[in-house]
Amino acid sequence: MKPLIALIMLWSAPALAFVPTLTCTESGDYACQVNEVPKQVKWKSLCINWYMNEAGTKSIPGAADGTAGQGLEDTIKASFETWNAVTCQDLKLVYGGRTDDDRAATDGKANIVVFRDDDWRFASKTAFAITSVTYNPDTGLIVDADIELNAFYHTFTIGDQDVNIDVQNTITHEVGHFVGLDHTPVPNATMVASAAVGETLKRSLERDDIEGVCSIYPTDARTDACSTPPPHVKTDDTADSGCCTTAPGSPSRTPIYAILAGIGLIILRRRARA
């Protein structure tokens, strides 16, 4: 019963506050089943890799070879870095580079940011972007998250001139979903559901957003750094290499010294038996 009360305290105390993504809801597709208690949807690892689809979008001038320009790449990276810069949380979102993978599959092999220039069919055209967060419904642990930007119906821009649908404004909001936050009722927070054309307010985080992410990944004075993610290519992915690109750079939950100690123990036991 105590954990239940703690949950109530956690989520019900502030009248207007951030909304965590929960494993199940009151009704609808995610309705809690009998005896199912909602859990926080979150990443298990504290180092999460993400990749950008190399194609970018037609509305933002790209490189000579037809791929996304450096300005777009830097803008998307800045959106993720805004969340990394929050000091009261331990999650690190690590950029793994460009990829030819344009799928937003739930397979847990790569977390992708991709512009949809040619099609948009499973969500309303009024959406600027969506983030598909896939998780284990029993544990709440995220296995994959992909951000898709609706360039089929909307024109995206970067920078401060002639702003239309601002990439940084949009992706900074979507990264909030990526880490496990839902829409907040707090006015002016980055996790507020809607945005206006030309809006750039969501490029930065507000107190409500910061409190939200810090409640999910509270700082634990972690000192181990995230390793550099391996490149992700679509062909490797389909070969099912068994790799774990969602979090390959994560500081292992089983520290290396523990593994070495285990091996040492096995050797000692074998020697003792001999």
Place this chain on the structure above:
Amino acid sequence: MKLMRWGLVLLILVVALPALAATGLRLSFEQLCAGADAIAVVETLSVRSFERDGRILTATTFTVNETLKGELSPTVEVIQLGGRTKTLATRVAGMPTFVPGEKAVVFLERPNDATHFVIYGMQQGKLVIQGEQVMPAVVTMHLLGADGSDVSPFNETAMSLPALRARVIKAKVGEQ
């Protein structure tokens, strides 16, 4: 004790789910009416999540009780991203969800060359029917419209179905 536990769970759910809406433009009632390809009073027949091309989608089938705009067959299917299978769940913030037997007014959008519909305006495009009242599936938020102004939300309070019909007709006339 068991009853108390369920009461507390219910409390969590009620408090933790106050505000979900589209990750996009806030739409006024008139904008919803103008933008939707069809508007209907429906009852949810079935909800089925499935995997396609490595993604989880949910197909919701409705019985159309009354068509307020557009032309619809007696049943329509909405297919949207997200849902829950036995082993995985995909959440897309702002996506409206339905339960079998639920009555609602839905604003439908047919994506380019698709045979299915999606809900126009995401959660804004679903109004739940409770008794004689029609009300939004989301709680009110004062949000910015396309021109940056605070869009006067029609969903401050519930309205009756006849009142909603009248507003749809008025909006349709305004379109012409």
